[in-house]
Ligand SMILES: NC(=O)c1ccc[n+]([C@@H]2O[C@H](COP(=O)([O-])OP(=O)(O)OC[C@H]3O[C@@H](n4cnc5c(N)ncnc54)[C@H](O)[C@@H]3O)[C@@H](O)[C@H]2O)c1
């Protein structure tokens with residue numbers, strides 16, 4: 001199993017590290033445009049192999065995509081992150097060209113690859129990869145919901161004063177400060193609805209804290225987060241590489257599911273060796289459906305900017 005990670009920055013390096021530590025891939029190739037940067041990150045990570053006990057071979061490459069040939073999975077993290085006060089959508093002007101160029105380079109050397117898009121604004125960048133590559137729709141996956149759901153669980157556990165392993169919850173919708181739809185109604189602690197323990201007001205606070213999870217960290221760090229994003233990507237890569245048939249909320253191209261079409265947005269999917277093997281349609285109530293519609297409208301508006 002060969003995995004390419006494009007972008008050796010914060011998220012790319014973090015995801016390469018988690019993939020290696022989980023020890024399921026034979027090879028990880030990291031690519032960047034900065035001279036020797038990916039090679040340096042790869043060497044540093046390889047020097048953790050004996051300490052962390054993994055056999056994954058990690059190599060780096062400056063712009064040379066021939067080294068990525070025959071990758072099974074490629075992760076696109078190349079592009080600029082936001083600074084405090086910015087939205088993810090403001091990154092489209094720089095990141096769209098980068099994602100377009102990078103995905104073409106990946107496919108040239110790995111025509112059967114499955115691509116995981118991370119660069120922001122992620123739902124629109126995922127849509128762009130669909131529009132420009134011609135890969136089958138099951139092979140293009142946007143990562144956002146897995147991260148947002150991890151943040152939701154963190155906030156739920158905090159509110160419930162419970163260990164995180166006790167709680168479950170999912171975030172669907174667009175990966176944006178306003179567009180996320182944390183499914184508070186379905187959140188649980190050991191199969192008991194979280195609403196049995198928390199007031200509606202407290203649950204709404206959990207949802208609001210979740211939605212601004214990325215912005216909160218960006219304000220604290222001066223740039224956007226990388227540990228949880230890297231771990232979330234590694235979870236998606238492992239589910240595909242190991243044919244796990246796990247359910248994650250991912251940005252998928254919709255064709256009528258959830259009464260939406262012609263865009264990529266976060267919905268629950270089953271991930272296995274064929275990438276998105278199924279889009280799972282769960283029954284939403286009227287309020288949740290309305291939030292999904294509003295979120296989709298916002299994503300479509302950002303997609304419209306691609307034409308410029
Ligand atoms: N979807 C998510 O949940 C999620 C989570 C975190 C970050 N992100 C996004 O991921 C992206 C990367 O974030 P980061 O913190 O790693 O940024 P970073 O600046 O640390 O790293 C980005 C790297 O991309 C490289 N790069 C730029 N253009 C390139 C090109 N054409 N080819 C190859 N490499 C290129 C840069 O040299 C840099 O090393 C940002 O757009 C950020 O918003 C998304």
Ligand SMILES: O=C(O)C[C@H](O)C(=O)O
Pocket residue numbers: 081082088120147175213214215218224225229
């Ligand atoms: O917040 C960001 O801009 C990066 C990423 O999308 C995140 O949610 O951490």
